[in-house]
Amino acid sequence: MTFIERDGNAKTVEAPAGLSVLEIAHRNDIDIEGACEGSLACSTCHVIVDEAWSDRLEETSEDEEDMLDLAFGLTRTSRLGCQIILTEESAVSIYEALKADAATAWDGYVAHPFVRSLADGSLPEACFRHYLKQDYLFLLNYSRAWALAVVKSQEVIDLRQAAASVDLLLNTELALHVKYCAGWGLSEADLAAAPEADANRLYTRFVMDAGLTGDLLDLLVALIPCSLGYAEIGRRLLADPQTRLDGNPYRDWIELYGGQEFQDGAEVARVQLERVAAGRGLVGDPRANPRWPQVLRLFETACRLEIGFWQMGLDAAPA
Amino acid sequence: MTFIERDGNAKTVEAPAGLSVLEIAHRNDIDIEGACEGSLACSTCHVIVDEAWSDRLEETSEDEEDMLDLAFGLTRTSRLGCQIILTEESAVSIYEALKADAATAWDGYVAHPFVRSLADGSLPEACFRHYLKQDYLFLLNYSRAWALAVVKSQEVIDLRQAAASVDLLLNTELALHVKYCAGWGLSEADLAAAPEADANRLYTRFVMDAGLTGDLLDLLVALIPCSLGYAEIGRRLLADPQTRLDGNPYRDWIELYGGQEFQDGAEVARVQLERVAAGRGLVGDPRANPRWPQVLRLFETACRLEIGFWQMGLDAAPA
Amino acid sequence: MTFIERDGNAKTVEAPAGLSVLEIAHRNDIDIEGACEGSLACSTCHVIVDEAWSDRLEETSEDEEDMLDLAFGLTRTSRLGCQIILTEESAVSIYEALKADAATAWDGYVAHPFVRSLADGSLPEACFRHYLKQDYLFLLNYSRAWALAVVKSQEVIDLRQAAASVDLLLNTELALHVKYCAGWGLSEADLAAAPEADANRLYTRFVMDAGLTGDLLDLLVALIPCSLGYAEIGRRLLADPQTRLDGNPYRDWIELYGGQEFQDGAEVARVQLERVAAGRGLVGDPRANPRWPQVLRLFETACRLEIGFWQMGLDAAPA
């Protein structure tokens, strides 16, 4: 990658996939500020992208646009350096590699019969109700696991992103969930009173232990299938012409997880995963790192436990 | 304590100190909702207090007033049941007992020469600057310790209150701190670049270990001297006629910690401490519980480490 | 309880159940040394018991006898003060209270069909083989959980007892297990290669999380059903006339867990539980402590997960 600095000098440096333009600059002593460290709270990482590349980058998010408006010397190809994550053809995203190598578990999870019956509205209500109650308890423990990610953060950006996830879960998602359940006749007291199912307990305690045993990367790998999988399920169902929305009692659910807000939150987690993996050497070809088998096993197990969670819902069907 | 229920029936129950009226109601199957479990986000715990008692309760906070305004059937002695914490004469608040039994350490902390020289503006700037840099690093690790409190929460209310503390620290306090430091010519990069002083590292790592070793109560006892001590310092300095505000370069600092927002945040933490202690049997006379010596030692050590933190600031004075 | 000191003075003090005579002495400033803090490595806690009481105490263990032989001024009613645990009629052992209040789960565990079919030798070999493989993985994680008890120890005696458990598990039990499995044609490589079953993973991760979330007492309560349950199963089967030993392929297993060495190890853990519970105020009537419901839930859940573990073995039966 070539940087043209303010004084006109060009500097060409290595640009490993998984890093942001800002991070590549910092690794090479190129002077870009980036005061908020990529949390989209400043615009001091403003860069101007070569027109030839401009189209090949992922689209600018709305949040980035808003922040760019505050940048000095805006141009048509202006971007925030912290928001452009490199994904060369030659490089492999760890998330893509995990999905590919755990394809059976991943597919079994995101295309589970529970999901398909949500899509066509055929899921028995008893199953969904059981799922909703367990999901409430899941959210509480899943928040605890993200809090463990705060505990395990060694850099300010990780601290902030993990704390933002806790906040999103406990203040936004949980409230939405409670409100949503009310629409199904379940009060928060009903939710809290349900005994935790084994499939539920197994999943969250596995994630906690992955975090206690390993480092932040191990924990993120175990956390990610939930957020990114739900995002993928929501996106797929909305895009799939076979999905029935009209008159589908589960339409709200589909639109929640397919909606932009949830997609954006998941994307933040994905970028964090790539960044943390890069910081531990799982970049370029993550499969070449000796940690790969262990990391893959965590991801695969989490996917399998998601399957168990769906199955627990289906098994609640009335005889 | 006697409850008059909606249908006019009176029910008299035991009212141990340290519990809220809402908690006492729930323990005795008295029908008060309390949907938000005491986090001041609903007003479903609305109660009407007997006039005779009304004056003897602590004053209503502004937040409670706001929420009360949304309650149905408001009266002059309306209160939110979750905000009235019992403190009979016969009962001892654990916080008061800790301060009393660790009086030397506590006083050495809240009336440290560093504090007194903030109050009269005589503190050398170099000391304050050093303190500011270390406090930035402190906030990061202190947030991690509150995140550990999220991890260690077994009830929804603890989960939420601890998560709110993390959020307050990382999103409000840290930002304020960064902004405030900018006024002293210190950028966030300056703050992040400072090496962590031993007195600083010692304090936060001690708190983390208290949390890992013990339960939520142990952790809260180690966390509390910081929040409640700063609140007490701010309150005292503002109330003390000897404090110089005009032309005092540290006026902002005094007004920040003496201000209502910080006081309210600290109060939430205090109520949480009393509630968690009660849930573990340190209620009534906390000193009678076999855990007392251990819990007191944690509190006292944390106060001593606060003294070490102030002293680290003073020691940065130019020769 | 009345102590007659060396100088002939009598001192009467409260003697809460769950404490040892040595601990009661120390709490009341009575001069008994107890250099090894109850680990049967000194004999400095030597006491002479009143004849009237002598018969009402539990029998002296062989280890205690050996150590007593080294004591100065031995008498017929000599005992080591650290080995006499008070169990007045009026007082309830926390372990007994837990078993009583979780009776359904406890009985379902210790009298599971898997256990009964071990006793009469009717268990299909495939079930036992599957159980053995999973038990190997269980032992590894169960050792990790006892190591967490070391991490969480605040007193030297806890540190030592928990470390002794880790050592017993990893150095004695695991080696025995490996050797024993060899007799069933399973090499250590076979054991290590087996994928961890969900019922297995669920159990140990639940215990780890109980420890991370709570204090040492919470962790011990979650750890104890395994050690004490196996001890009870072994004892019962050996005592039960219906148990078939001759020609029973599972005879070794029964004799291992019913044998004195395992019984003694379990007893150390039981005494530790009572002592740690007493130190947190769950003494006298443990059910009166506000922590009781939470502690009981941990115990009950662990028993249920033991049932799940047996069931996992049964389910491996060939069709």
Place this chain on the structure above:
Amino acid sequence: MTFIERDGNAKTVEAPAGLSVLEIAHRNDIDIEGACEGSLACSTCHVIVDEAWSDRLEETSEDEEDMLDLAFGLTRTSRLGCQIILTEESAVSIYEALKADAATAWDGYVAHPFVRSLADGSLPEACFRHYLKQDYLFLLNYSRAWALAVVKSQEVIDLRQAAASVDLLLNTELALHVKYCAGWGLSEADLAAAPEADANRLYTRFVMDAGLTGDLLDLLVALIPCSLGYAEIGRRLLADPQTRLDGNPYRDWIELYGGQEFQDGAEVARVQLERVAAGRGLVGDPRANPRWPQVLRLFETACRLEIGFWQMGLDAAPA
């Protein structure tokens, strides 16, 4: 090259290129049979290669495979010692790299004035006594940190090695320490009664937090300066002609840490560090791994805290 003999003892010897592992063993009196003297006609030179090295050796020939099949206790990394010929390696030990890059802190630690005054016997007794008391408390917490390494172990070998360290510390070292202190007139009660000094608390709590925050490698890097540093100090002092042994009151101390038993224990920890580092990609050139700066900082901080520990001893000198 390090051999771990059947009884678990580690022995490190020179490994000149061009020799086979079997030849190196024989030159150093290490007990490997090698009946056929390298002609691939026996399998009595069977060795198990450390996983970290396994991949880096030349591939096994078919003849070697055939002969290996006859070996007793075959594992996945089994080889015939006579067939592994050493080649010159450009690889850097992580331990050597850490010492080199943190040279100032390392040297300040292992050649501290406290150490030099132990060597010539000039250290004031008050300093040594203070050091002994603090070291007792240090050992307790340092054991807890090794127990955290058990908790964080993902492989059986790590579990066992970390548990062996806990055992060594709590059962051998602590007992030796207590006995040794008795010779200086300090009872275990004296040791336990001493308040923990800040320099002491800082060190162990830093290590615990390194473990909670990071993975097993981070924890080992923070743990290792203590064991390996003391081993190096003991070795150096014994080898240094300037060290005075005759009539030196600290002779026992020097001989304890310079002695073979302590050296062997430290060597096991060193080999574990290299293996764990290799398993996370810090092998070959550990400095090329993105984790290097973070890992180096942990090591350097631990060395600095060791300096603080010595200094705490010196500062106890009578005025």
